[in-house]
Amino acid sequence: MCSPQYPVGAAGQSEAQLQGRGDKLSLMSFEELLQLRNSVGTKAYQQMTSGKKPLNHTKPRTKQRPSKQGPLEISAKKPVPFLRQVVSVKKTVSRDPRFDDLSGEYNPEIFEKTYSFLNGLKKREKEIVQKQLKKSQNVEQREKLQQLLKRMTQQEEAQKERQRQREKELALKRAQREQAQLGRKPFYLKKSEKWKLELAEKYKVLKGSGKLESFLSKKRKRNAIKDKRRLPFRKNV
Template sequence: MVVLIHSGEHSVVSSSQNDPDQSDMSFEELLQMQSDARARVCKQMTSGKKTSKPTKAMVKQQQGKKGPLEMSAKKPVPFLRQVVSVRKKVHRDPRFDDLSGEYKPEIFMKTYSFLDSIKKQEKEMVQKQLKKCRNMEQKEKLQQLLNRMTQQEQAQKKQQKLRERELSLKRQQRELAKQGKKPFFLKKSEKRKLELAEKYAELKRSGKLESFLSKKRKRNAIKDKRSLPSQKNL
């Protein structure tokens, strides 16, 4: 019997009955016999069954819910491989989203009416700074700021009057509908005429109607003069 030491463990290999008596063998023959036995043991250990390939169930068991698919480096990756889809971020603009509610100018103006008093205070502050300022460059900037604030205030008043006029027309239409009459709908040209009439009435109350009409006549005269053919073209 030959005793081999392999990987820190004792491996026992029994000699066959046909092997000669070891007591009659030389030292070189014993070494050769031991080497042959070691080779047979290594061959038996390496000639076992190959490990089976992991099945799809095993692969799924190894992967997490959102983990990437592990591919073997020994095999080429297929062209059409399965890719884990990533959810696309959807940006939401609250100005155009139905979840934010419907825009109603009346409610908006009522909710933020406190801003009008703040704007009025800011305008008065700019006017005071403009009177005290001596630097021409700074004075010009303050004047531009004051003009812009005045224009914004005028535009806001104009929009407010337009909304009030539309509300008045809607009330009239509802009253006619209650009486069983056919409601009327103004055209754009008729709305412009009403707007112009209200503007003239406002200018007349403030005493600026004559100056407005004179400026308008001058503008119309300049337009007519430009439209006339020049002497070169005659």
């Protein structure tokens, strides 16, 4: 008896064809069934003998979102990664103009000229605070105004001191430039010499304003406290 020849793609036939071939397979001998399995393959042979449809190995379609704004549905069977970016956020890079090369180099002279209008505003604000301090009768408000006025005065004095220091440095640079033009060797002051000159000028300004004695008395007290701390501690036995 000749063995029937089935094509390799027989597993993809309809149910009626598979059922008809199943009846034919029941009439075949064991040797013929072995030959059929070797010719069509094990998977196709099992599908032919069982009569089941082949499994569809195509990828399942992903679930669509109910709306564009809605979340994407993900299967709960799959493990969630530890670091998962839920919403993509654009990273903002902050830029500090004080330490950025795009802002240019700091020049105190140009800075003072550019923002010189602030001096007039600060002066008017100081006058307003002084008027409010005179009119105010509340103790807490007077204390706050006094602290504000004191801070404004300190800022003003600090600005004047910086201006004086810049003028000294400019005068020193002009003197060095003149010495170089005359063919002489320019002189450069050490930090200790600069400190002595600044201290002498400070004493001169204090003496002119009549505050030198109070300044020296406070300085003596501070030095006495420092010396007292450095003394060894003695215990009475």
